[in-house]
Amino acid sequence: MASHRIEESALSDFGHIPYAVPHMIHPPTTFTNQEGSAFDFGELEEAIVLQAVNETKQPLYAGRPAATLEMFPSWPMRFHHTIRGSSKSGEESTDSGSAVHTLSSRGEGSRLEPESPVGRKTDSSSDHRVIDQMHHLQLPQQIDMASGSDSPRTGMSQAQPVAKPTSEKRRGAGSNSERLLDAKTLRRLAQNREAAKKSRIRKKVYVQQLESSRIRLSQLEQDLQRARSQGFFVGGGGGAGGNISSGAAIFDMEYTRWLDDDHRHMSEIRTALQAHLSDGDLRVILDGYIAHYDEIFRLKGDAAKSDVFHLITGMWTTPAERCFLWMGGFRPSELIKMLTAQLDPLTEQQLMGIYSLQRSTEQAEEALSQGLEQLQQSLTDTLASGSVNDSMHHMAVALGKLTNLEGFVRQADNLRQQTLHQLHRVLTVRQTARCFLVIGEYYGRLRALSSLWASRPREILIGDDISCQTTTDLQMVQSSQNHFSNF
């Protein structure tokens, strides 16, 4: 009969693989293919009986599989579900199919994992009902199996999902007796353990980063408060002296993290160049660096939505960078000019490409600057005009005009992003790598310049300010050490 055929084919597929009842998870492919939504209860009953018979002959956790041992425990479950809702068969078949495939050594590691069946829905009520059914069939061993068979059900379900997460865990706990698992399963278990360990480590690192960033942020805010209370104009909220907005604070924190990442990328590129990696490998690293820049532009886009003034006034950068700021960031044409000297030798075609890139960035910058100028002009007109009576209206109009600022900062960042991408296109892989190194070092030095400038010895004018000034300077000098590590 069908079940016997199934048993035979099952055995032929999995030969020596011992599957004790509670550990059986994955029905063989043939088995699944033969069953379908039209399940025969008669065959099931027969199979269960046969299994019960087998059970009496063997212990539950036998090393050698009984002929009928593997399949049957979950049949009642599956059948039960089939009775209840054959409509579910379609959507679940893929799940069970994939579970099946894991056994035929094709599967995804996670699927084979006893503890982690593929997103099966569980039905506790049906479990109980099926257990009742088992009792009904008057198979004392079946009852044992039933309680333990909750777990195998997962793998067995072909038409219906019968897995229960808790039962999976139960079975999983039981299945740690590894002598009952084959090499593939062992390997997959090990892989899963590795993956779990790796993600635990990653999580720990991330949390550590978060914690340190948080500490750094609170320290920065403390410094800011202290400095401001001394009357310093230390990049705070200007005359308002208000707290930094949350959007700005978040961005500053993310930017600090981005700078650390930048440092790491730079070292990677440097060692890659020195190690004379192949172009293919270098390209992968460079793509990563481009993606790193794409990320800061994305972060800036988000920050522009919440606090465009923070970006456009350059409060997120160091003073020296702020001096050369253009529309919330670096000026692309200046960057190209700076690079051209460092990039020799270039082919004719590359020179053309760089030159036209410089020209197009200059034109774009000019256009955006003029647009921003018009915005400023319009804003001035709005604020200057109007009588006392309709001042609120004018304020509202002015507010509306301010919203355009975000668009300009975004377009400027878009321009920067496109410039970097185009550089990558025009230059060879090695040239691009050198180019990125030059850019990274340049801005590192600019940031260091800011620190040095802030910490330079100054005339002592007011006695009270000396001590706090020194403290601030010391901190600046300390932070500048990081910047020098680039060189």
Added chain:
Amino acid sequence: MHYQTESWNSDHKPTKSSSSSVITDPLAHIERLASDNAVVIFSMSTCCMCHAIKRLFCGMGVNPTVYELDEDPISGKEIEKALILLMGVSSVPVVFIGGKLVGAMDRVLASHINGTLVPLLKQAGALWL
């Protein structure tokens, strides 16, 4: 520089092909307007980004045909609505070159930087050398 009769400086009225106050098919109307000239910009006189995009083209030596939608009492609103449908987010500025849609400021800038804008302009006859 090649000056067209409807230069972007002067008060420009859209072509009077649709004399009725309601355009039956705004997108087709837009398409028609777009194919009339090499470079067509839909803009608004108060929009600063539109000012920037006009400056960009003029800085390159292109003389675009500009339709100021807020100065068009007849079909301005319709065209604006159709542009929002077309572009998704904002209505202006929108640039057509050679009758084909290029996009808003971000696409125009991107294509200028990656070197595809100038050939496109030359192909449409808006740029010489």
